[in-house]
Amino acid sequence: MDSSHAYRYTAAMSEKTQRRLAAIVSADVVGYSRLMGVDETGTLAAMRAHRAELWNPKIEQYGGRVVGTAGDSLLIEYASAVAAVESSVAVQRGMVERNADLPDERRMLLRIGVNIGEVVIDGDDIFGDCVNVAARLQAIADIGGMSISGNIHEQVGGKLDVVFSDDGEYQVKNIDRPVHVWRWSPTAQVTADGTAASDQPPPLPDKPSIAVLPFDNMSGDPEQEFFADGMAEDIITGLSRFGSLLVIARNSSFSFKGQSIDVTAVAEALGVRYVLEGSVRKGGERIRVTGQLIDAETGNHIWAERYDRNLEDIFAVQDEVTEAIIAATVPEIDQTERERARRKPPDKLDAWDLYQRGLASFFQPENVTLIEAIEFFDRATEIDPGFALAWARAAWARTHNLLNVKTDDRERLLREAREKARMAMRLDPNDPICVLAQGDMMMHTGEHDLGIAKLQEAVALNPNSAEIHYVLAKALDIAGRQEATIEAVERAIQLSPRDAAISRLYATRAMANFHLGRYEAAVAGARQAMHGSNPTPWSSVCYAMALFRLGEEDQAKEAMKDVYANLPQFSLSFARETLSHFAQGTSNNVLETLRRMGVTE
Structure with a gap:
């Protein structure tokens, strides 16, 4: 140029x-x-x-x-x-x-x-x-x-x-x-030192807080006012069963009934991070209930759903829709809290943030993430020794890790799990997750009847928790009660059909079907678990064993390659040790199948 x-x-x-x-x-x-x-x-x-x-x-x-x-x-x-x-x-x-x-x-x-x-x-x-x-x-x-x-x-x-x-x-x-x-903010007031007073809302509690506002009656039918109020009241009661949530009492949230409100202002007035609002509309013999969950800090609508039902039994409808809203709301809050904790700089993490990071790691299947979960939960208890949920999760993460570690580590992890579960129960014996941790630990020490009783107690404390039903299902499988296992899995899936741990539910059901001799169902369920999010290596073990029982030996051999790739230490002795706390008939069924498949000691 x-x-x-x-x-x-x-x-x-x-x-x-x-x-x-x-x-x-x-x-x-x-x-x-x-x-x-x-x-x-x-x-x-x-x-x-x-x-x-x-x-x-x-x-x-x-x-x-x-x-x-x-x-x-x-x-x-x-x-x-x-x-x-x-x-x-x-x-x-x-x-x-x-x-x-x-x-x-x-x-x-x-x-x-x-x-x-x-x-x-x-x-x-x-x-x-x-x-x-x-x-x-x-x-x-x-x-x-x-x-x-x-x-x-x-x-x-x-x-x-x-x-x-x-x-x-x-x-x-x-x-x-x-x-x-x-x-x-346009509503800011100036304090004596010249700073903006109302720009800073009241401090939020450490754990997530939620207000359930009165549901709007959109029907023009005064009788539906009772249904709408009952719906909101039942949701408040149901959410209150989750120890990880602080739920504003009915009298406070219902003080906004009949008002044209700004959700953000309500959240600030009540000192909550999340607001659940909804409406009820009746037409003929049909009723529509809508619900939406709002993160008041960001204004984002993080969940919304509508439920259309026939009014054959209005109380059954109220129970069903209430249960569905609770089951959908809690996982959304949990996920939002984990994302919030993940975004925080490491030097700014408090006990709640560490707890949330521990949960994020816990719900990944890899051994390394379970070790991370244990570290996060332990750090949370160091910062806040009175944090019962962190003690409970620290115990549960250790028993979960028993599927993936060597003998000397197993003894140490089980001893630590027992100590931490006891501490959780000492701090809060009525929290369902603390009770769950105690029951889960008992299952791993061979106290099957006591463990199942504890887990059933946890279910009674919070029947809306898919997580608790899942742990009960695992316990029933350990005890050799496979039909009851499948029932508990189905209940957990019904409560949380989009659960982050859905693959584990599928795997538990598949293994139960395997023990019942329903090998086609076991293959289908294990495949479903393997192709879902966060599959565990034992999904592939179940898949291979069920194929072998169906006479598909070549396919079973190929499936075992995935097992060894994801769990290199897998062997007959490893399986025997992992299943040592299972009912004898259950563990023998697995070990005999693996032996016939050629898995070595």
Whole structure:
């Protein structure tokens, strides 16, 4: 390229692509998809009205330029930090007024993030880290509020009648240095020291907390009010059986009955992280119950479902739907809590976070993750020696690991499991998970009758826990009661059909069918377990044994290759040791089959 061409090329590029300092506002409508799903036409009309009557006028008033819109989001460029913040505050305060008389399901709420820095201008578009950080700030902003970077805060400090609360440093994806974040809410009050009081909600409890709001009666039939209230009350009772949850009492949550409410405000008032709300609608001999679970910290709807039933027996319907909602809600909360703990920096983990990380490792089948689970649970008990659930899980993780370790480790793990299970029971003898840990430990020491009795006690304490039914199923299989094993597995699957440990349920049922001589069912069930999430090596063992019993010796030999690949120490002596606490008839059936298959000592 000659110099004249190079000059013309550079000049053209400089006209098109520029860099400049700018304050960037990223705004997003919270729950836009939900609003569109409820009323697409009304939502689009409301969006147009808000833009024409509030957003665009405020943007123009403070000299902003709309760079991009994507349905429910806005990206705006301002010449100064002060203009960007003033405009954003005006918009959010205006939205408070516009939403004041609207029902909760029609309110349009914004999150806003503001940052300042160098941006790349390419035509009408802008790019750069500054834009990316603004988007991240928007994602962590309070609903109806605003998050700003430390750079913005430095430039607007003392220039505006707006009070921000210090939210500390956040690590932002793809940005090397942490970003200092400040928050603002339109409802903030200034305290004596000049900080924002209501920006900081009441401290949340360490464990997840939930409020079940009164279900709305959408039928226009006053008699259905009793059904709706009874549904919410039964859910409160059922959720209260889970020791891992703090459930707000009925009298507190029902104080919002009949009110047009903002879920986030309710959560803040009650000091909870999660809110469960729903409705009941009767039409003829049919009834529809809806439920939705909301993470009030983020505004995300993490679960929603509807249940359509015939009203042949209204009390049976109430029991069935209540059970289904509880069974769906708890795993969603558990998963959200694990994700929350996973995102925390290692040096910021408290006992609850360590407990959640332990659970995440526990529900993986590999030996290494079970060792990680033990370490996390033990660290949780070191930080909080009164944390009964952590002691219980520490015991249970050890008995679980007995399937995968050598003789000397087995004796140590069993001794430690006994000590930790006893500590859990000493701290909280009425918690079903503590009772479960005690019963599970007894099964591994050969005390089958006592262990099953303990696990049945745990079921009585919390009949809605799929996890407890699963452990009972395993215990019944150990004791040689395979028909009862299958019943307990079916109950667990009914309670939690999308359970993270569903493969273990399939494997337990498959092994029970194997012992009952139902080899076709065992093959089908083991295959189902192997192809699910988090399969255990014993699924492949069951699969191979059932194939062998059906005369498919070549296929059985191929299946054993998977066993050795995932459990290299597998042998006849390993199986004998692993099954040493099983009923003699059950263990002999497995050992004889493996011997005939050619598995060596």
